[in-house]
Amino acid sequence: xxxxxxxxxxxxxxxxxxxxxxxxxxxxxxxxxxxxxxxxxxxxxxxxxxxxxxxxxxxxxxxxxxxxxxxxxxxxxxxxxxxxxxxxxxxxxxxxxxxxxxxxxxxxxxxxxxxxxxxxxxxxxxxxxxxxxxxxxxxxxxxxxxxxxxxxxxxxxxxxxxxxxxxxxxxxxxxxxxxxxxxxxxxxxxxxxxxxxxxx
Ligand code: GTP
Ligand code: MG
Numbered sequence: 345x346x347x348x349x350x351x352x353x354x355x356x357x358x359x360x361x362x363x364x365x366x367x368x369x370x371x372x373x374x375x376x377x378x379x380x381x382x383x384x385x386x387x388x389x390x391x392x393x394x395x396x397x398x399x400x401x402x403x404x405x406x407x408x409x410x411x412x413x414x415x416x417x418x419x420x421x422x423x424x425x426x427x428x429x430x431x432x433x434x435x436x437x438x439x440x441x442x443x444x445x446x447x448x449x450x451x452x453x454x455x456x457x458x459x460x461x462x463x464x465x466x467x468x469x470x471x472x473x474x475x476x477x478x479x480x481x482x483x484x485x486x487x488x489x490x491x492x493x494x495x496x497x498x499x500x501x502x503x504x505x506x507x508x509x510x511x512x513x514x515x516x517x518x519x520x521x522x523x524x525x526x527x528x529x530x531x532x533x534x535x536x537x538x539x540x541x542x543x544x
Pocket of ligand 1: 375377378421423487520
């Protein structure tokens with residue numbers, strides 16, 4: 345799919361104030377600093393569209409971007425940022441959870457995982473929460489440029505093996521780098537294939 349336009353629309357703290365629209369939307373979630381905002385910039389080929397930072401805790405709102413006037417990308421705050429403090433973490437958790445549970449336009453959630461690390465409890469628990477709430481999601485292994493090809497494959501295989509202990513069927517898996525644009529076509533084609541599905 346070709347992206348001909350990508351524009352920031354609005355930021356919200358409350359899912360009930362998000363754009364009134366029937367367009368499908370695709371949101372990005374995962375630990376703080378995993379690369380959600382960078383991935384949005386890479387997919388849209390717009391460097392400063394979503395704000396990024398080398399420090400965790402940059403995105404603190406629900407941010408809507410309209411793509412090709414047909415669908416939305418949504419940048420969410422990350423979870424698990426220790427320095428945010430308990431009250432802030434709790435506030436962000438509620439913001440994220442209510443967006444995911446209440447936003448009927450949410451068509452697919454991309455859950456980002458740092459490909460360098462072994463499975464982390466916080467991500468596994470989040471995956472379990474998504475499963476128990478019936479949220480359609482895919483996994484995105486980020487920062488692939490930071491590992492050798494063989495190490496990357498090993499880590500992803502090991503991650504999938506951990507998930508198979510709990511799940512019979514695994515969600516779609518993407519491997520990305522926002523530095524090299526690895527995974528860009530795969531994710532955009534996946535979104536396009538969902539957008540083209542007849543609605544029931
Ligand atoms: P929060 O908004 O704080 O939740 O973080 P985020 O998940 O949006 O992460 P962000 O996109 O701001 O990226 C965090 C840091 O990781 C930045 O320094 C990025 O440049 C870096 N980064 C993100 N993706 C990649 C990648 O694919 N490769 C490399 N090498 N660095 C990346
Ligand atoms: Mg961000």
